[in-house]
Amino acid sequence: MVQILQDYWLLFLVGQYPHGPIGGLAMTLFMAAVGLSLSFPFAVALALARLSPYRWLRLPATAIVHVVRGLPLIMFIFWVYFVVPLVIGRPVGGVETLVITLVVYEASYLSEIIRAGILGLPKGQVEAAKALGLGYFPTTFRVVLPQALHNMLPSMVSQFVSTIKETSLGYVISANELTFAAAQVNNQLMTRPFEVYGLLALTYFALCFALTSAARLLERRIASERGGGLSLAAAPA
C-alpha cells in the first residue's frame, strides 16, 4: 500500500494535472464546493417557496423537492448528461455534467435544511419584525435568514460531506475525480485492487471524518450558545 502511495500520490491528489486535465482529490473538492455553493440561492428560493402562504408557490416547490428525493442521483446524472448538450447545442464534459447535477440535486436537500432552520426560529422574531413595520423581504433577509443560517452551519458542513461523497458518482460518466483516478491506478496495476480501493476509502474517510467531526464541534458550540437550540441531522446520501 505504501508503494502504491509513493508511486501514485500525485495522481490521487491532482490527477494528470501538469500533463493533462486536473483531477483527483483537487477536482473532487472543487466540484463539491462549486456544486453546493451554486445550489445555495436555489435552495433558499425553494425553502421560501415551500413556506410561502401562496399555494401556487408552495405546491410546485414541494413537488420539486419530493421528485428529487424520490430519484437516485445516478438518474439525474444521466438526464443532465443527455439533456444539457441538446439544450446548449455542444457536447458537455463529465465535470460540467456532474456540477450541474449537483446543483439541481443539492438545492432540494439544502432547501429542506434551510426550511427546518427557519421553522426552528421562535415565532416572536417574525412578529417583532412585523411590529417594527418591516415588510416580507426585510423580515426574511435581515431577521429570519441570518439567524436561521447561523443555526444551520453544522448541517451545511454535513451536507458538504454528502456532496463530496456524491461526487464519486462522477466515475460513471468519466469525470476526472478521485474515484476515477483510483480506477485508473487500478487499471495500470491490475493485480492489487484491494490496496488501491482500500487507499481510496481511507482517503475519503480521512477527509470526511475530519469534516463530520468539525460539524459535530460546531453543533455543540451553537447549541450551547443558544442554550440548547435546535440540532438538525442532514439526510445522508
Add this chain to the structure above:
Amino acid sequence: MGYVFDPAAVLSGQYLDWFLWGIATTIALTAAAWLVGMTTGIILTLIRMAPFRPCEWFVALYVEYHRNVPLLVQIFVWYFGMPELLPDVLRDWVNSHNSEFVLATIALGLANGAYVSEDLRSGIQSIPSTQYEAARSIGFNYMQAMSWVVLPQAFRIVIPPLVNQTLLLFKNTSLAMAIGVAELTYRTREVDSYTFKTFEAFAVATIIYLAISFAIMALGSFADRKLKLEIR
C-alpha cells in the same frame, strides 16, 4: 427538433422484458440488502449495549467508516478488493455464482446496517431512563424491562427513520450498475444503447423509480400518523 417521443418503442418485446427484469433485480437487491442491513443494525446495537468499552469503540468505528466513505467506493472495495483476499477455491466459487449481485448486497447491506444501528440507538436513548428504572423497581429483570417497557416504546420512534433508510437503500441500489448488476438503471442504459431512444428509456426508468419511492414515502407518513402518540 423533429424528435418524436415514442415510449411504446422501449416498452415492447424484449425491451419490456429487460425493464421487467431490471425492476425485479432492483427489488430483489433492495430486499436482500434490507435484510442484511436490519440484521447488522440489530447486532451492532446489541454489541454497543455490552458493558465493555472496546465494544462501543468497535461499533463507533464501524458506523464512522460506513458514513464517511462514499457508497460507490464501499461497493468497489467489496467487488474488486475482497476476491483478492479470498483463497483461490473460494474465489472461483464466488466468481461463478453471480458474484456481482452477492457482493453488491453485502456492500449495500453493511452500509445500511450502520445507519440502522444509529437509528435504533437514538430510538432507545430517547426513552427516559426513568421508564427502565420504574420497570426494575417493580421487579422486572433486565430482559423483561427491555422487552416489555423500553423496546415497545422505542419501536414507535424508530419506525419513521427506518422507513426513510429503506427509501435511501432503494435509491442506492442504482449504484450496483457500476459493477454490472443488471438492475433497473443498468437495464435502462442497455435499452438506450440498443434502441437509441434515450429519452423514452430514461423517462420510463424515472417513472418507475418515482412510483416505488413515493409508495415508500406514503408508507412512511402512514406509519408516522399511526404511531404518533397524542401528547397529553
